[in-house]
Amino acid sequence: MITSTPVARKLIIMAGNPNSGKSTLFNLLTGLNQKVGNYPGVTVDKKTGSIELGFHKEVTLLDLPGAYSMYPSSKDERIVVRQFLASDPRPDLILYVADLSQLEKQILLLTQIIDLGFPVILALNMADMAGITIQTQYLEEHLKIPVVLISGKTGMGIAALKIQIASMLGNGVEVNEPYYRYSEQEKKLTDHFKNIITSPTDYGRLLTLHHGAWLDNIPAAIRKEIKEKSEKEGFNPIQAQIHETMSRYDRFTPVIKKALHLDAGGAGAKITDRIDRWVMHPLLGSIIFFLIMLLIFQAIFAWATWPMDFIEYGMGELSLGIRQVFPSGWIVDLLCDGVLAGLTGILVFIPQIAILFLFIGILEEIGYMARAVSMFDMMMRKVGLNGRSIVALVSGGACAIPAIMSTRNISNWKERLITIMVTPFISCSARIPVYGILIGFAVPRGRWFGFEQQGLALMGLYGIGIVAALVAAYILKKILRSEDRSFLMMELPVYRSPVVKNLFYLVVEKTKAFVVGAGKIIIIISLVLWFLASFGPGQKEVSRNESRIETSGPIRPALENSYAGILGKWIEPAIAPLGFDWKMGIALICSFAAREVFVGTMATIYSIEDDSDVASIRTSMSKDRHAETGELVYDQATTWSLLIFYAFAMQCMSTLAIVKRETKSWKWPIIQFIMMTGLAYIGSWLVYQWLS
Amino acid sequence: MSMGILPQAQIELVRRNALGETLVYRINSRFKIVLRRDEASTIIVETP
Numbered sequence: 001m002i003t004s005t006p007v008a009r010k011l012i013i014m015a016g017n018p019n020s021g022k023s024t025l026f027n028l029l030t031g032l033n034q035k036v037g038n039y040p041g042v043t044v045d046k047k048t049g050s051i052e053l054g055f056h057k058e059v060t061l062l063d064l065p066g067a068y069s070m071y072p073s074s075k076d077e078r079i080v081v082r083q084f085l086a087s088d089p090r091p092d093l094i095l096y097v098a099d100l101s102q103l104e105k106q107i108l109l110l111t112q113i114i115d116l117g118f119p120v121i122l123a124l125n126m127a128d129m130a131g132i133t134i135q136t137q138y139l140e141e142h143l144k145i146p147v148v149l150i151s152g153k154t155g156m157g158i159a160a161l162k163i164q165i166a167s168m169l170g171n172g173v174e175v176n177e178p179y180y181r182y183s184e185q186e187k188k189l190t191d192h193f194k195n196i197i198t199s200p201t202d203y204g205r206l207l208t209l210h211h212g213a214w215l216d217n218i219p220a221a222i223r224k225e226i227k228e229k230s231e232k233e234g235f236n237p238i239q240a241q242i243h244e245t246m247s248r249y250d251r252f253t254p255v256i257k258k259a260l261h262l263d264a265g266g267a268g269a270k271i272t273d274r275i276d277r278w279v280m281h282p283l284l285g286s287i288i289f290f291l292i293m294l295l296i297f298q299a300i301f302a303w304a305t306w307p308m309d310f311i312e313y314g315m316g317e318l319s320l321g322i323r324q325v326f327p328s329g330w331i332v333d334l335l336c337d338g339v340l341a342g343l344t345g346i347l348v349f350i351p352q353i354a355i356l357f358l359f360i361g362i363l364e365e366i367g368y369m370a371r372a373v374s375m376f377d378m379m380m381r382k383v384g385l386n387g388r389s390i391v392a393l394v395s396g397g398a399c400a401i402p403a404i405m406s407t408r409n410i411s412n413w414k415e416r417l418i419t420i421m422v423t424p425f426i427s428c429s430a431r432i433p434v435y436g437i438l439i440g441f442a443v444p445r446g447r448w449f450g451f452e453q454q455g456l457a458l459m460g461l462y463g464i465g466i467v468a469a470l471v472a473a474y475i476l477k478k479i480l481r482s483e484d485r486s487f488l489m490m491e492l493p494v495y496r497s498p499v500v501k502n503l504f505y506l507v508v509e510k511t512k513a514f515v516v517g518a519g520k521i522i523i524i525i526s527l528v529l530w531f532l533a534s535f536g537p538g539q540k541e542v543s544r545n546e547s548r549i550e551t552s553g554p555i556r557p558a559l560e561n562s563y564a565g566i567l568g569k570w571i572e573p574a575i576a577p578l579g580f581d582w583k584m585g586i587a588l589i590c591s592f593a594a595r596e597v598f599v600g601t602m603a604t605i606y607s608i609e610d611d612s613d614v615a616s617i618r619t620s621m622s623k624d625r626h627a628e629t630g631e632l633v634y635d636q637a638t639t640w641s642l643l644i645f646y647a648f649a650m651q652c653m654s655t656l657a658i659v660k661r662e663t664k665s666w667k668w669p670i671i672q673f674i675m676m677t678g679l680a681y682i683g684s685w686l687v688y689q690w691l692s
Numbered sequence: 693m694s695m696g697i698l699p700q701a702q703i704e705l706v707r708r709n710a711l712g713e714t715l716v717y718r719i720n721s722r723f724k725i726v727l728r729r730d731e732a733s734t735i736i737v738e739t740p
Contacts, residue, residue, distance in 0.1 A: 068694035102723055105696025245693045262722075269722075280707055280716065374726040378713035381728075487731055491695065492716065492724040 009058040010169050011089055012051075015080065015113060016097035017106045018066030019493045021125035023047075024152030025097055026063040027505045029162075053166040062091075068105075070112045070207055071241050073489075074411045081211060084116055085204055093168055094120040095161075100132050100149075101268070101494070104256045107143075111179040111248050114145065115203035121164055122147045128154050131263035138259035142252065144176045153499050178203060180248055185233060186240065192229060196222055210237050268494035272367075275495055279368065285375050292368075293394045296359045304351035304398075311351075315344040333534060334527070342526025346519045349401055349654065352429070353514055354507045356395050356402040361506040365498035370490055377488050383470050384477025385422075386415035387488065393419070393469060396426035397462075400655045404662055405510060414482035418473050420662055421672050424655050425469035427462045427647060430595040434646045435461055437599065440618050442639040461647050468648060468679065514658070526653075529593050532563040564589055578645065578684040579638035579692065581626075591651045598646070637691035641684040649680035695725065703737055 016022045030049025047063040064083060065076035072078040094113055098106040103124070114120055124134065127149035136147040146164050150157035182190065182202065189209055190202040197205045212218055212226040230237075279285055319336040326332050363369045369391070377387030385393075388410045395403035403423045410416035427435075435458055443457040560569075560582075568585030575585055591598045602621060624633040650656065650673045659669040697703070697719055706724060707716040715732050718724050 071694060073694070104722070108694060108696070242693065246698065249696075249698055276707070276716075280709065282709060285709075370726070374714050374716070375709050377726075377728065378709070378711060488714065488726060488728045489695070489731065490726045492726060 009060060010092045012059060012061050012093045012095055012165065012169075013083065013091040013118075014061060014063045014095045014097060015084075015109065016066060017068055017099070017102070017109065019491060020066065020097045020099045020102075020106060021152040022063060022066065022097045024499050024502050025095075025123065025125065025150065025158075026061065027499075027501055028152060028155060028158055030061055051162075053162055053169065059165075059169070061095075067109060069109050069245070071210065071245075073487075075413070075484075076411060078214070081207065082216065084113065084118075085199065085207060085211075085215065087198060091118060093165065094118045095123060095165065096120050097123045097125055100124050100126050100134060100260070101129060101262065103134075103260055104253060107252045107256065108245065108248055110143070111252060112203070114143065114176060115178045115180055115201065116207075117201040117204070119168055120145045121161070121168065123150050123157075123161055124148070125150055125152050127151050128156055129268065133261040135259045138255055142255045143179075153497075179251070180244060182206070183240070183243060185235060189229065189233060189235060193226070196225065209235070210241070268496060272494040276371070276492075280371055280375065285371070289372055289375065289390075292363070296356070296394075296398075299355060299359065304355055307351040308348050311347050312344060315340055315347065330534075334530065337534065338527040338530035339523065341530065342523040346515055346523070346654070349399060349514065350511055352399045353402040353405075354511055356398060356406070357507050357510040358503060360391065360395070360406055361503045362498050365496070365502060367493040367495045370492050374488070374490065374492070381486070383473040384415065384418045384480075385473050386410045386412060386419065386486070389415065389419040392423050393426055393466075396423040396428060396469075399428050399430070400424040400426070400652065401514060401658050402510070404655065404658050405514065407662070412482070412484045412486050414477075414480050414484055415486060417480065417663065417668065418476045420659055421476055421668065421675070422469040422473045424650060424652065424672070424676065425465050425472060425648065427465040428595075428652075430652065431461075431646055434591075434595055434598045435643065437602070437618050437621070438634075438639050438643050438646075441622060441634040442636055442643060461643060464644075465647055472675065472679075526593065529564075529590065532567065533590070534562065536561040536563055536566065577688070578681065579641045579688040581633065584642065588645075588651075591646075593653050595646060595651045635692075637688050640691055641688035644687045645680045645684040647680070648676055648683050650676035696720075696723075697725075 014022050014026055026047065026049065029051045049061045049063070051059050051061050053059055062083075064080050067077040067080040069077075070081055070084070072081050096110050096113060098110065110120065110122060122139065122143065122145055124136070124147060126132075127134070128151040134149070136149060139147045146168070148157055148161045148164055150161055178201070180203065186206055187202075190205040193205050193209065197208045199205045199208060208215060208218070209226055209230060212223050218226075229235075279288055319340050322336055322340075323332060360369070363372070369388075372390060373387035375387070376390040380387055380389045389407070392403045392407050395406055400423050403426075404420050407416050407419045407423075410419060439454050439457050439461075443454045446453050448456060564586055565582075567589050568582040571585045571589070572580075572582045575581075575588070580588070587598050587602055621634050622632075625631060626633060656669040656673060659672060660666055663669070702720050704718040704721075705715060706718050708714075709716070713729050715727050715729060716724055717727065717732075
């Protein structure tokens with residue numbers, strides 16, 4: 001049988017087991033010519049890229065999620081099966097990547113793909129590792145496919161691989177006889193469905209019989225016939241799967257044993273055992289994990305500060321430049337206070353996202369993340385989370401956005417959703433300026449058992465965030481229903497040094513995903529907030545010097561009369577039981593764009609020259625008294641109430657945008673908003689009533 | 693089975709994590725996997 005595709009653009013699919021080095025090879029072959037999308041209906045990254053191969057200028061490379069076999073036990077593996085059983089698009093070539101040090105268990109999926117009738121190249125990765133000897137000709141003779149030795153780390157063999165790919169795409173390939181020898185029952189069934197199931201191979205039909213219950217695009221009548229015929233023939237899918245798997249292993253295991261020699265303790269196994277003694281120690285392991293997370297946390301704060309300041313400064317200067325060049329008016333205000341302010345709100349998060357994903361990438365690449373997941377799985381599972389949730393929860397201390405993006409590797413949808421829903425409870429860096437101002441009113445300076453009291457209050461606020469996240473997770477665990485079974489069966493890869501190129505592509509990809517995905521929504525919400533703060537009913541735009549939230553000025557009747565001001569007054573009866581007045585109401589409304597806007601809004605309301613001068617804002621706020629009673633506005637009760645509100649409330653449009661993107665629905669960000677803000681309201685009310 | 697854990701495979705318990713809820717096994721002296729205790733308890737192992 002000769003395969004050929006009439007379309008000009010060739011498609012190559014990359015497949016292989018998890019941790020086989022597929023992504024590294026994908027990055028090497030495509031460079032920055034790659035884009036990330038989603039498979040329909042699921043939030044699993046669909047990575048495609050373009051490669052140039054001599055006269056084949058138009059070649060698309062699709063990187064499939066890692067899978068162990070055509071009998072899926074996760075959503076990722078189901079995607080792989082769907083892709084291979086789909087009639088369109090049918091790939092021109094399969095590039096199968098296998099890790100030489102784990103070759104024996106990586107050949108099963110390869111032989112299944114061969115049986116689906118695709119031309120295949122076997123790329124044996126990590127050929128540069130010490131302690132491994134391989135005789136590729138044995139494999140080539142047995143599998144009847146070309147085998148190329150490569151190293152994703154050093155780039156060894158990549159040129160030879162490209163030549164092999166170009167040759168197979170150009171010449172067409174003779175597809176081999178099926179590798180698996182079918183049982184009589186399987187033969188009978190696949191023959192029966194030959195004209196019913198549109199698959200060009202017997203194995204494709206056999207897999208459709210196995211997975212007919214969940215595969216797409218199977219008409220109900222055929223689904224019914226598959227079920228009835230299988231039952232009539234006494235077809236037991238589990239027994240058939242065991243038979244097939246054993247049969248394949250029986251064929252290729254002796255060949256692998258003959259072809260591959262692996263030194264005892266070679267390929268990093270010995271050093272991995274030594275490191276694991278420390279890293280996976282029940283007590284030391286936890287301490288090491290928290291030290292690593294502390295390092296990441298500190299790095300995010302320390303390294304992200306100056307680029308964030310630079311971005312804010314640069315955008316501020318740009319805004320100033322526009323105002324100097326163009327005549328003032330609502331268009332310039334819209335551009336500067338709406339569009340540029342929204343853009344700043346997106347760009348300013350890039351350093352934190354990049355640094356966090358750089359560290360997560362390093363931990364994944366070296367093989368540490370799998371250990372961390374296994375250590376915290378039990379604790380996380382008790383509250384409905386997953387071992388992998390620990391990464392998101394800790395990262396949430398810096399910023400919920402990259403933390404939520406990092407949940408993509410949680411395969412169980414319910415556990416992933418719960419992680420997404422509760423991560424914003426963890427106090428992020430944006431809350432720090434708010435805490436910084438308010439703790440000064442609520443807690444006097446001084447020491448308590450040798451500890452700085454204000455520092456303890458800050459720690460307490462972080463503590464209640466963690467408790468809220470865990471309690472909310474437990475409640476969601478009880479409420480949410482899912483058919484997905486939660487299980488942990490995970491391979492612990494050997495420790496390896498990270499591939500710098502991989503880290504670079506990961507950081508670029510994640511940053512791009514945030515800017516493009518959440519950016520659009522953030523811009524829209526920024527424009528709405530600009531409108532609310534700049535206009536009032538029956539009036540023209542409030543003049544720039546009076547209306548801009550970021551700009552200093554006298555207490556402005558304009559802001560009071562803007563839609564935001566009116567909203568502040570309108571919600572005053574609702575927030576009065578929490579001890580808040582209309583000015584706080586404006587700050588609350590504006591803070592729904594981002595929590596840190598609280599400082600700027602307060603600076604505007606209290607006529608502070610420079611909103612970064614926290615001490616000045618604090619002084620002005622601390623002197624503010626109620627007009628009627630003459631009592632301090634920011635007394636203990638009101639301040640603690642406000643602190644609790646900011647600790648719990650969902651006040652970050654960027655987070656809501658990213659939750660919408662990750663859950664593919666507005667339902668979950670809306671529920672999250674109501675859940676968090678509802679808890680904030682109740683918590684604030686209780687605190688205010690208790691302290692006042 | 694897809695991960696290469698077949699009849700006759702040699703399974704060695706390498707480590708128990710905190711409270712013994714997750715277990716690390718070495719399979720055929722080649723690779724390590726992590727299992728939850730309740731999942732591991734469903735696997736029948738014959739001792740030599």
